[in-house]
Amino acid sequence: MIRKFTNWCVVAVTVMLTAASFDVYSQGETLFKNKCSTCHQIFKDGTGPKLYNVREKWASEGAKEGSIYAWVNNWQKAAATDPYAEQVSKIKPTSMNQFPDLTKEDIDAIFNYVDAQQDPATKVAEGPGGSTDVTVEQESGNTWLWIVAGLIFVTIILTLGGVRRQLSQAVAEKEGGNVNDYPSYGAEVRQWMWKNKIYVGITGLVVTLALLIMGIQALGNINVMEAYQPSQPIDFPHSVHAGINGIDCKYCHNSADKSRTAGIPTVNVCMNCHKQISGNTPEQEAKIKKIYEAAGWDGSEYTGKTKPLVWNKVHVLPDHVYFSHQQHVVVGGVDCKQCHGDMTKQQQTARIVPVEELNKIEGNIPLTKPTLTMGWCIECHSEKGITDGPLSDKKSGYYDEIHRRLMNNDRTLYDKYLKDGKVTVRELGGWECAKCHY
Amino acid sequence: MGTTKKYWKGIDELKETPAYLEGRDQEFPQSMSVDEFLGDESLNEASTGRRDFLKFLGFSVAAATLASCEAPVTKAIPYVIKPENVTPGMPTWYASTYYDGASYASILVKTREGRPIFVKGNPDFGFTKGNVNPQIVASVLSLYDSTKLKGPKFKGAEKANWSADIDAPIKSELASIKAKGGKIVFVTNTIISPALKAAIEKFKATYGTEGNFEHIQYDAVSYAGIRKANELSFGKNVIPDYDFSKAKTIVSVGADFLGSWLMSVEYQAQYGETRNPDAAWMSKHFQFESNMSVTGTASDYRAMIKPSEQAKVLSYILGKFGVRTSVPSDLQKDVAAIADRAVEELKKTRGESVVVAGANDVTVQVLANKLNSVIGAYSTTININNPVNLFASEDEKMYNFAKDLIAGKKTDAIFFYGANPVYTLPNGKEFSKALEGISLSVSFSAYEDETASKCKYITPDLHALEAWNDYAPKANHYSIAQPTIRPLFNAASVVESLLVWSDESVIRGGKDSKVAYRFIRDTYESNAANTVRFDLLVHNSCIDTEKQIASAEFNDAALSNLKYTQPAKGGFEIELYQKAAIGTGLQVGNPWLQEMPDPITKVTWDNYITMNPVQMKKLGYATTYDERHGLNLATVNVNGVELELPVVPSPGQTLDTVGIALGYGRGENGESVGAAAYVTKEYGGFELDENGNKLPVGKNAFKYTSYNNGTFNYYTASDVKKSDKPLYAIAATQIHHTVMGRHSIIKETTLDIYKSTGKEAYNPSNMLVTHHGEVPVSEFDLWEAHPVEKIGHRWAMTIDLNQCYGCGSCLVACQAENNVPVVGKHEVRKGREMAWLRIDRYYSSEQEVATGLKKDRKNFDYDEAELASLNPKVVHMPMMCQHCNHAPCETVCPVAATNHSNEGLNQMAYNRCIGTRYCANNCPYKVRRFNWFNYPSYKKFTQVNPAQDDLGRMVLNPDVTVRTRGVMEKCSFCVQKIQAGKLVAKTEGRPVQDGDVTTACAEVCPSGAIIVGDWNDINSMVRKSSEEKRSYQVLEEIGVKPNVWYKTKVRNDENAELAKVQVDKPVAHHEAEGHETKKHH
DSSP states (O other): OHHHHHHHHHHHHHHHHHHHHHHHHHHHHHHHHIIIIITOOOSOOOOSOOTTTHHHHHHHOOOOTTHHHHHOOHHOOOOOHHHHHHHHHHHHOOOOOOOOTTTHHHHHHHHHHHHOOOOOHHHHHHHHOSSOOOOOOOOOOOOOOOOOOHHHHHHHHHHHHHHHHHHHHHHHEEEEEGGGGGGOOHHHHHHHHHHHHHHHHHHHHHHHHHHHHHHHHHHHHHOTTOOOOOSSSOOOIIIIIIIOOOHHHHHHTTTTTSSSOOOOOOOHHHHHHHHTTTSSHHHHHHHHHHHHHHHHOSSSSSOOOOOOOOEEEEEEEOOOOOHHHHHHIIISOHHHHHHHGGGGOOOOSOOOOHHHHOOOOOOOOOOOOTTTSSHHHHHHHHHOOOOGGGGGSSSHHHHHHHHHHHHOOOOHHHHHHTTTTOOGGGGGGTTTTTGTTT | OOOOEEESSSSHHHHTOOHHHHHHOOOOOOOHHHHHHHOOOOHHHHOHHHHHHHHHHHHHHHHHHHHHTSOOOOOEOOSSOOOOOOOOTTTEEEEEEEEESSSSEEEEEETTTTTTEEEOOOOOSTTTTTTOOHHHHHHHHHOOOSSSSSSSSSTTOSSOOOOOIIIIHHHHHHHHOOOOOOEEEEEOOOOOHHHHHHHHHHHHHHEEEEEEEEEEEESSOOOHHHHHHHHHHSSOOOOOEOOGOSSEEEEEEEEOOOSSSHHHHHHHHHHTTTOTTTTSSOOOOEESSOOOOHHHHHOSEEEOOGGGGGHEEEEEEEHHHOOSSSSOOOOHHHHHHHHHHHHHHHTTTTTSSEEEEEEHHHHHHHHHHHHHHHHHGTTTTTTEEEEESSSSOOOHHHHHHHHHHHHHHOOEEEESOOOOOOHHHHHHHHHHHHHHOSSEEEEOOSSSSGGGGGGSSEEOOOOTSSOOOOEEETEEEEEEEEESSSOSSSOOOHHHHHHHHHHHHOOOOOGGGOOHHHHHHHHHHHHHOOSSSSHHHHSSEEEOOOOOOOOOOOGGGGGGOOOOOOOOOOEEEEEEOOOTTTSSSSTTTTTHHSSOTTTTTOEESOOOOEEOOHHHHHTTTTOOOOOSOOBOEEEEEEETTTEEEEEEETTTTTTEEEEEHHHHHHHTTSSOOOOOGGBOOOOOSOOOOTSSSSBSSOOOOGGGOOOTTTTTEOOEEOOEEESSSSSSSOESSSSSSOOOTTTSSSSSSEEHHHHHOHHHHHHHHHEEEEBBBEEGGGGGOOOOOOOOGTTTOOEEEEEEEOOOOOOHHHHHHHHHHOOOOOOOOHHHHHTTTOOOOOOEEEEOOEEEEEEETTOTTTTTOHHHHHHHTSOOOOOOEEEEOOOOOOOHHHOOTOOOOOOETTTSSSEETTTTTOOOOOOHHOOOEEEEEEESOOTTOOOTTTTTTTTGSSGGGGSSSTTSSOOOTTEOOOOOHHHHHHHHHHHHHHHHSSOOBBBBBBOOHHHHEEEEEEEEEESSSSSSSSHHHHEEEEEEEETTGOOOOOOOEEEEEEEEEHHHHHEEEEOOOOHHHHHHHHHHHHHHH
16 A cells, blocks of 8 residues: 555656646556557566657657657558668567557657656665565463463462471471371372262263363364465465456466366466566566576577476375365355455465454355364365255256256155255265265 | 076186185185285394384384374476366377277377376277277376386497487498398388388388388288188288178187187177167177187187187088088087087078188188178178278298298398287297397387397387377278377387488477378378368377278189198197287286286186196196195197196187187296286295296297298197196186175076066066065165165166176276276285276086075086086176165274265275275175285385386376275275266256266276166166166175166077076966965964
8 A cells, every 4th residue: 555655646746747737647557558568568678668768769869750659650651761760670570569549649648657657676775665564463362371370379379388288297296296187188189089989980070071072072173284384486475466466366277167176377377477577676576587487488588498386285185085176166156265265365375274264254154174174174065055956046957957856756855955945065965975085 | 596507607616615615705815914924034034122113113103193293295386388288187088099010999098187097999980989908998008118118229228319329320221231232121010001101112212122122011910811811712812891790690710709800899899789689680699619718708609619620610511501612521519510500590691691710721711701702791791892901911921031031041121110020930039040140120119029129229119109190990991099198208100210211301309209290191181082181080080981882702713722731630739819918918018917817717917728627627637726726737849849837727618629828928038028027026026037037927829820821820739748846826816706606696598588588587586585475675675775766866887798798898997097006916816906897707507406495416416517517608797896775885884984975876985994894794796805005115016016116107097096005995986987977067057968977897898788877867878778677686685785787698599498497487376375375364
């Protein structure tokens, strides 16, 4: 937000300085983004050369006056009339599109907008820095403090009691009294327990059983993958791609709807955008450079020397588990965020999102077991209803047939299923071993 | 059941030997594993004391606990540039063609992330109609054989650089040979590739001088006799196009046309079409043979003849048609009786029958041609105008060339492609010596095999799944093979090598070479007759053009020159045959094929002499064997070549004949022919012979082939001498996993009975006698039924025993699809083979015993049963998990690792299994397999299990778990395919249809015997099939309610015994009785 704000300030100042109307400026931005930005960047050469101060450049390097406007309208015509333009036309092998519709005013608006921009490389050096602070919630340690204090307190009382007892015992010994009148705590407890052995026995049994059950339940909640967030070769911010830029998950993870795996994007998918976007800050540039190295892109062409990126897998299922993204995404209509959380806010590398966080997301089925455990999977299977079929508008011949068989052949069972208003995955066999294990 | 036949799987079962009984009652011999553990020598070497052991135990438990709290880091490496047609996690299928010199089929190859993992037939295109054989299915594993050459070799040294180290010297040598007018010889298998032919022509034009270039086509097993006979009979040196589907009477004289003869892959489907008892007609099949072959087991009438008697049988039948020849026609009485029966049928079905003969002998084949022309086959079932281009072996040329070479006649250059004469020639040893003197010898073999290791240069060709190829297998058929993987090694297509050598402008392209592709495409497109676009051709893998109309005039002059030599009296006649798995030994290093039980003997990992047990008994051979008792060895001696092999009982083998399989004994001088071609030690490593060479599996019987009358012959005669050596251990799956002699397993009837009676006669329901009278067993339930019949799906299978020939394709397909480990000979011997699917082969005899009676002396005579086993009928029964709805295994599992799904599957959760093996003990079908070892890592299996090889592992199916030690496994009905099939239906928004869901075994079944589908869909094929009159469930009476149905075997013969028993029952009688009893109550 802060950065955006500064941007706007700079923009406003520049607008005033250039004495152009805000409208024209805005028009320039729109035109630039619509017509030019596919190939041209402001401060860097992309497919086309950089556009910053290009009018001055042409003028200073001996172009005919007005020839730059002719170039934009029809570069071939311009090249035919102006020797400088002809020279420019030989720089890049890619031919530029023709824009005969753009008036001189339009073109000026574009260049005004472009020239008004500030080079981020210098901006970073001057500015307060672009990093956004991550607010880390301080976990309250109060509970633990209280417990520790309580324990200390109890220990003090017991120690004091013991000292008192020993003193009394010593006194009694000295005075020749009965030492046994002051038995130790242990002996006292044993005596009491023996007297109430039935109650103690029953209580003991109950406590043991309870501990056992709790223990087993606790084992079930152990999750070795909890909040697993391995380091990655590229510190990939989902928040920028899925969040700020709003890229659909399935643009990069494009086999999620046609395969068992969602697919880690291949480098050629990255290059679809990053051929143009090489980063605005040194950190970004460093990260994106790794993509270029992997793709063998030297800034102007592919060298053919590729080097695959080796990622660390985040969501690792054991080998004996078969999970199909296609089944869940296409057939089940499950949203990515049900299992992966809100990736638009994930600023660091991907991680396994704890179930508590998943539950907070709107639209998610709340679950109790730790993420990526079998308990978590099958819990969802008994919650999630089959959305297709006669129960919804979404028609699926497959589930229609399943519903029909249920309806015709075992109405009571069907009614039983429908008591909660849905036929759950579990009721159609979502808890069967061989659904996932083979 | 209605029949009173007794079925038995082996002599052991028939005779109930003590060892058999012990093995039968104890499916998993426990003592073996303890002995074995203590017997492991390395155990004694360990000096760990008890205290140390406990310490280690404590530490390792603690370490394991700690380790399990931290997840290991898994790497994920995406493509840099994703190939357009690859979706990670999803299979990509390619249509291609398989040809290895012997087997040909249009295939579909399943690849995952660029790795071929499964091969099946292409049902939509090609005349093989989706058929394959076990060798084609297994070829995908041979692709990943790490013992193949990694690159070209020159004088034994591996060279990385093709052009500098290989091409340049070869070219300069060729140039100098050309300059002096030297002789160049090409020895290849039958070449059906137009492009390769053109490349050889180009080579010839560059280096061949007039009369000094010779191209010899030479196949390991030749069918030159057929070609020569056709030249004599019709003036055409061709192999005709057979069509068994139109044959109402099929007479085969020694031709195993469902197993190994000619294009058996094509004939299987054609034959299957004629074996449907519900169709308008069903073929009658007469088989005259000496070895029991799969074709013989499928036949209706089987006569036992000696290999030398094939001509006599044909002459006898011709005689009945009034054609007299110079060949004698005296036959034994029982053979003559069956021949008479065949004549009767042939006369009835003139123009609708076919006669085939096996011997590679001109006389036999001319007689067969004459007979075919007499019965009018040449206008219907045999088309001589649409010749088959395969099997063009030029025996005469090859024999003379080898003879001359051995005699010292010089050749300047020799090239071997697809031919391995050092191994396959009877005089291979001398031939290999003669090769040493040749200045330029080049082999295109992918292995440093028998012939290649004698050559100066080895320029390895690509595997069939790595290369572009084109084929013209028949006059009216053109097909393309496309690569399904980037070449694994530094090998090059033979087309490329030849072009590079003969054309300066052609440059090698390395692994991404397009040289062969361009040439194949140009060859196709340059022919104006080819109008189909090349990319469409690649997509379909093949095109058919119009067939020439069948017609032929037999030239009777051919009959005037018949040569028949009476074999010498005494001794045994030896028939050399090809096994379904090993064939001519091309893929002998393939562990799947080595471990595939032979369809008849059920022996794995071995070559042996088959002999009739009746004769073995007389000669004092051991006829029973198990994991502790082996079989006698015997020596055979032909022309000074002595082979020592075990003698395996094979009922149905003609007396005084024995059979020995070809294709074994490869690499006996230490050549590299593949990983699994050698005998392994029990605890890993190879057995070595006295020279330190690895000991090959079996012995090479090609040494017994002989050259006679212009062709190589595959039978000979010799004494068989019983050896005094200790008994030889045999690994067979035959006596394990028996069905305890229960009679409701196989149901069989004859066509006449089937047509004339009701279902109750030949396929009676199992009844339970109650006080209400007889009630079908199916009405009784001990447990509440699973709701599988009502909701969702119920996956079911039907297997038609009439269509199962026991070929074994399903066995290999199952192994490939489900990552079933290979366990090696020693483990198979102990009954620990892991195959999820087995084919039980039941011999039947005429021994009578009424249903329900005890087999005691009074009503069951073992001696008589033995006599009947001389020539038994055979039924093959694929047996896998029956997915019982009331599964006995499920109720005894203490941890519910095996339980029932609501789709009728008996599912197995490996991670839950604790290995009690109760389930296996409680399974009436004996289909559960226990992982005794960690097959993917234990040293004992390093040599045999492909999963232990870095390259072999690539064949594993990533959708199926690789099981670890201590868990049970069994057929899952290919649940991964069921899930995938359902998902297709779901994403397309339609109900599951026939074809969505199938299993690996059903996919490769040549005759469609296996049908899989959703039984709850009343219109599905499987539902209809299961409700047919012939359908029954194995062991229905025990009430486990399987989801697999079998269909009664119907033979088109007469069977007086069956006819006596299988009669319509007066059903009303039972009902009346029932009512009466009710009244009494």
